[in-house]
Amino acid sequence: MNKTMTIDLASTAAVDMNGDARVLMPGEAPAEHPQSLLELPAGEARESLFAVHGILGKELPPTRLAVYEAGGGSTSFLPLDVLRRAHVTVVDIDEDQIRNNDYAQETILGDVQSYRFAPGSFDLVICYNVIEHLADVGAALEGFCESLKPGGLMLIGAPNPRSLSGVVTKYTPHWFHVWFYRHVRGDGNAGKPGHAPFPTFFHPLVTLSNLETFASTHGLEAIYWNEYESPRFPEMRLRKPALAALLDAAAAVMNFVLPGKVDVRRGDYHVILRKR
Numbered sequence: 001m002n003k004t005m006t007i008d009l010a011s012t013a014a015v016d017m018n019g020d021a022r023v024l025m026p027g028e029a030p031a032e033h034p035q036s037l038l039e040l041p042a043g044e045a046r047e048s049l050f051a052v053h054g055i056l057g058k059e060l061p062p063t064r065l066a067v068y069e070a071g072g073g074s075t076s077f078l079p080l081d082v083l084r085r086a087h088v089t090v091v092d093i094d095e096d097q098i099r100n101n102d103y104a105q106e107t108i109l110g111d112v113q114s115y116r117f118a119p120g121s122f123d124l125v126i127c128y129n130v131i132e133h134l135a136d137v138g139a140a141l142e143g144f145c146e147s148l149k150p151g152g153l154m155l156i157g158a159p160n161p162r163s164l165s166g167v168v169t170k171y172t173p174h175w176f177h178v179w180f181y182r183h184v185r186g187d188g189n190a191g192k193p194g195h196a197p198f199p200t201f202f203h204p205l206v207t208l209s210n211l212e213t214f215a216s217t218h219g220l221e222a223i224y225w226n227e228y229e230s231p232r233f234p235e236m237r238l239r240k241p242a243l244a245a246l247l248d249a250a251a252a253v254m255n256f257v258l259p260g261k262v263d264v265r266r267g268d269y270h271v272i273l274r275k276r
Contacts, residue, residue, distance in 0.1 A: 034075070034076055034077070034078065034079065034080055034083070035074075035075050035076070036049065036075050036076060036077045037049060037050070039075070040231055041231055041234040041235050041238065042234065043228075043229060043231060043233070043234040044228035044229040044266075045228050045229065045230070045231040045234075045268060046231075047228075048226050048228045048270050049077070049270070051224065051226070051270075052077075052155065052224065052270050052272065053078075053079035053082075055223065055224050055272055056078070056079060056082055056124070056153070056155070056272075057079055057081060057082060059153060059223065059272075059274070060082060060123060060124060060153065061123060063085075064085055064086075064087065065082065065085055065086040065087070065123045065124060066086070066087055066089075066121060066122045066123050066124075067082075067086045067087065067088045067089065067122060067123065067124045067125075067126065068089050068091070068117065068121070068122040068124070068125045068126070068144070068147055069088055069089065069090045069091075069104065069125075069126045069127075069128075070091055070112040070125065070126065070127040070130055070140065070144065071090075071091070071092050071097070071112060071127065071128070071129075071130035071133075072088075072090035072091075072092055072097065072098075072101050072104060072107075073092075073097040073100050073101060073194065074100040074101060074102065076088075076103050077126060077128045077155075077157065078126070082124075083103065086124075087105045087106070088103060088104040088105055088106070089104065089105070089106040089107075089108065089117075089122075090104040090106070090107045090108065091108045091109075091110045091111075091112050091115050092107070092108075092109065092110075092112075093109070093110065093111045093112070094194060095109060096193045096194025096195075097194055099194065100194055112127075112130070112134070112140050112143070113134055113135070113136045113139045113140045113143070114139065114143075115143065116143055116146070116147070117143075117146075117147040118147075119146050119147065120147070120148070120149045120150070121147045121148075121149070122147050122148055122149065122152060123148075123149055123152050123153070124152060124153050124154070124155065125144045125147060125148055125152070125153075125154045125155070126154075126155045127140070127144065127154070127155070127156050127157075127158075128155065128156070128157040128158075129157055129158065129159075130158075131156065131158050131203070131205070131206050132158050132159055132161075132200050132201065132202055132203075132206050133198050133199065133200055133201060134201060134203060135201050135203065136203070137203040137204075137205040137206060138203075138205055138214070141205065141214060141218070142218070145218050145219070145220065145275065148275045149275070150275055150276070151274065151275060152274070152275050153223075153272055153273065153274055153275075154220065154272070154273045154274075154275070155270070155271070155272050156211070156269075156270070156271045156272075156273070157268070157269070157270050157271075158206055158268065158269060159206075159230070159267055159268050159269075160207075160208065160227060160266060160267055160268060160269055161202045161206055161207050162207065163230065163264050163265070163266055163267035163268075164247070164250070164251055164254065164264040164265065164267065165230045165232055165267035166202070166267055169200055169202075170200065170202050174197070174199055174200075177197040177200070178190050178191035178197060180197075181196065181197050184236065184239065184240055184243070185232075185235060185239070186239060208227070208269060208271075211271065215271075215273050219275060219276045220273040220274065220275055220276070221273065221274050221276060222271060222272070222273055222274075223272050223273070223274050224270060224271065224272035225269075225270075225271050225272075226269060226270050226271075227266040227268070227269045228266060228268055228269065228270070229263075229265045229266055229267065229268075230265065230266070230267025230268050231268070232267065233247070233248070233265055233267075248265075251263075251264050251265050
């Protein structure tokens with residue numbers, strides 16, 4: 001799998017109402033964008049999601065779309081032009097998440113690790129901030145692959161377990177995650193039913209190198225593959241500058257001592273895979 005993606009994140013693509021892509025000037029945002037973009041602070045995460053939207057608008061067929069969202073709460077990560085012409089089916093194990101969803105045409109209470117659709121049912125499968133919470137990621141991914149049409153796309157957004165934020169998340173208790181969301185991010189609903197953070201497993205397949213191997217052995221090719229700075233860093237620089245400065249200094253030291261070109265700030269990734 002070729003992981004070298006020649007995409008300029010400073011001037012990513014926007015998609016108009018006709019499905020035609022155009023290049024955004026630096027700092028320019030589309031006239032309309034979904035809540036998932038509005039909630040992201042300026043930075044690498046937002047720019048990467050812009051790039052994802054441009055690719056989906058270009059690569060998906062310009063017709064009515066069948067979309068499977070594996071895990072779905074109140075926020076869609078689809079670009080609005082795609083969402084408007086998509087029939088979205090959400091599967092989630094959490095009744096509160098199902099109840100919070102207001103954009104899917106069909107919602108199913110079920111486990112994405114075991115729930116199965118007929119082969120070739122969907123143009124696009126989205127699994128966004130979900131696989132890190134699954135005990136059997138392989139079973140889920142195999143189901144996603146089977147449900148895709150030939151040429152269909154799979155979008156995965158997930159945290160990087162080998163980043164600073166990934167290591168902290170993996171080796172700290174869930175109550176600490178709730179505390180962080182409430183007192184550092186300012187989310188008063190954190191930990192309540194249907195609200196993040198959710199318990200995290202970090203199955204080995206969440207690691208990018210293992211995900212790459214899975215994709216190459218299951219007939220999937222990467223068309224976008226990007227690790228980016230966790231949005232928690234720009235959030236903290238705005239809300240908790242002293243804490244952010246301390247973490248930035250710690251990250252700089254870790255980047256200096258770790259072998260290879262490592263940046264432990266790159267706490268999340270976007271991957272788009274195409275079924276051959």
